[in-house]
Amino acid sequence: MADKAKILLVVLIVLMVISLGLAGVLFFSLQKEQTARATLQEELNVVTAAKKSAELKIEETKKKVAELENKITDNNTQIETLNKELLQQKAEKEDAFARVKQMQETLEQQTNLRAVLQEQVAAAEVEAKRMQEELNKIKFLKAGLEEKIKDLEKSSEYVELGKIVVTPETPSLFGTPLPETAEVPAAVANDKVSSGSGSGTKPLPAGASKQPAEKAKKDISSSGLEGKVLVVNRDYNFVVINVGSKDGVGIGNEFSVYSNDKLIGVVKVEKVHDSMAAAGFGASDLKDKINEGNKVVRKR
Numbered sequence: 001m002a003d004k005a006k007i008l009l010v011v012l013i014v015l016m017v018i019s020l021g022l023a024g025v026l027f028f029s030l031q032k033e034q035t036a037r038a039t040l041q042e043e044l045n046v047v048t049a050a051k052k053s054a055e056l057k058i059e060e061t062k063k064k065v066a067e068l069e070n071k072i073t074d075n076n077t078q079i080e081t082l083n084k085e086l087l088q089q090k091a092e093k094e095d096a097f098a099r100v101k102q103m104q105e106t107l108e109q110q111t112n113l114r115a116v117l118q119e120q121v122a123a124a125e126v127e128a129k130r131m132q133e134e135l136n137k138i139k140f141l142k143a144g145l146e147e148k149i150k151d152l153e154k155s156s157e158y159v160e161l162g163k164i165v166v167t168p169e170t171p172s173l174f175g176t177p178l179p180e181t182a183e184v185p186a187a188v189a190n191d192k193v194s195s196g197s198g199s200g201t202k203p204l205p206a207g208a209s210k211q212p213a214e215k216a217k218k219d220i221s222s223s224g225l226e227g228k229v230l231v232v233n234r235d236y237n238f239v240v241i242n243v244g245s246k247d248g249v250g251i252g253n254e255f256s257v258y259s260n261d262k263l264i265g266v267v268k269v270e271k272v273h274d275s276m277a278a279a280g281f282g283a284s285d286l287k288d289k290i291n292e293g294n295k296v297v298r299k300r
Contacts, residue, residue, distance in 0.1 A: 138236070141233075141235075141236070145231070145233070145240075148231065148240075224297045224298055224299075224300060225243060225247060225248065225249070225297070225298040226243075226295060226296065226297050226298075227241045227242045227243035227247075227255070227295075227296045228241065228242055228293055228294065228295055228296060229241055229257070229290060229291070229292050229293060229294045229296060230242050230276065230292065231292065232287070232290055232291060232292055234287045234288075237280055237281050237284075237287055238270065238278050238279060238280050238281070239267055239278070239279055239281075239290060240276055240277070240278055240279075241255065241267075241276060241277055241279060241296050242275065242276055243275070243276065243277060243296075243298075244272055244273045244274050244275045244276045244277050245272045245273065245274055245277075246274050246275060247275075249269060249272055249277050249298070250269065250272060251269055251270065251271070251272055252268065252269060253268070253269045253277075253298055253299075254266050254267070254268050254269070254282070254298070254299045255267050255268075255269070255279060255296040255297060255298050255299065256296065256297045256298075256299055257286070257290055257294050257295070257296050258294060258295040258296075258297065259289065259290075259291065259294050259295075261295075264286065264289045264290065264294070265281070265282055265283055265285075265286035265289060265290065266282035266283070266286075266299070267279035267280060267281060267282060267286070267290075267296065268280055268282055
């Protein structure tokens with residue numbers, strides 16, 4: 001019995017020792033587990049804090065992403081608007097280039113036209129200068145003709161009709177033979193004598209009676225008013241005849257022109273003085289046929 005008790009005691013001691021060892025091991029393990037648990041808890045806390053921080057960051061990031069998306073949307077809208085504006089500006093630029101090109105072409109045309117106009121103006125100035133010179137010449141000729149007409153008018157104031165004696169061979173003023181005794185202007189007769197032509201024309205006899213001017217005019221009017229060409233101006237297409245307003249000549253009267261009793265044309269009175277008139281050619285070729293001294297007869 002005592003042996004069994006000893007064995008049991010030993011067994012109990014061993015069991016106690018084992019229990020204590022196991023308890024120590026368990027305690028150590030528990031301590032270690034608590035330490036590990038505490039460490040894990042701390043790590044968990046850290047991870048939780050990190051998670052919260054990450055979640056906060058994620059929220060902020062989401063907000064930033066949303067803001068960025070909004071900004072991207074706005075930017076896309078702005079980009080689309082800018083693209084539209086760019087396209088519009090490009091179209092306007094192309095239109096502006098086209099207008100500039102058109103303006104350049106127009107400017108070139110205007111430059112060419114201006115050059116042509118300048119040439120035309122220069123030519124017109126030259127022509128105007130030439131015409132002015134011609135006008136000055138015309139004025140000069142007009143003044144000379146007016147002076148000549150005045151001189152002729154003054155000289156015609158002293159013309160008297162008289163009777164002169166001519167030979168049968170003596171040609172008349174207009175190319176036809178005159179009878180031995182004919183009525184002609186005394187001034188014409190005097191011109192014949194002074195010319196020294198040897199035609200046989202003699203001065204009036206001292207006792208020859210003079211026919212009145214009224215009688216001569218009456219004879220002329222009965223057969224159509226006659227006269228002669230005093231001046232031929234072929235440059236300005238007119239003639240001066242020796243009948244005027246005192247002979248009943250008026251503006252618009254027409255006179256037939258004869259050379260050697262052959263009709264060569266008609267002149268029309270354009271300006272009238274007392275004893276002479278200026279008449280224009282009825283036909284352009286008349287100026288090559290008419291000469292000073294040709295006979296003119298007023299048309300009825």
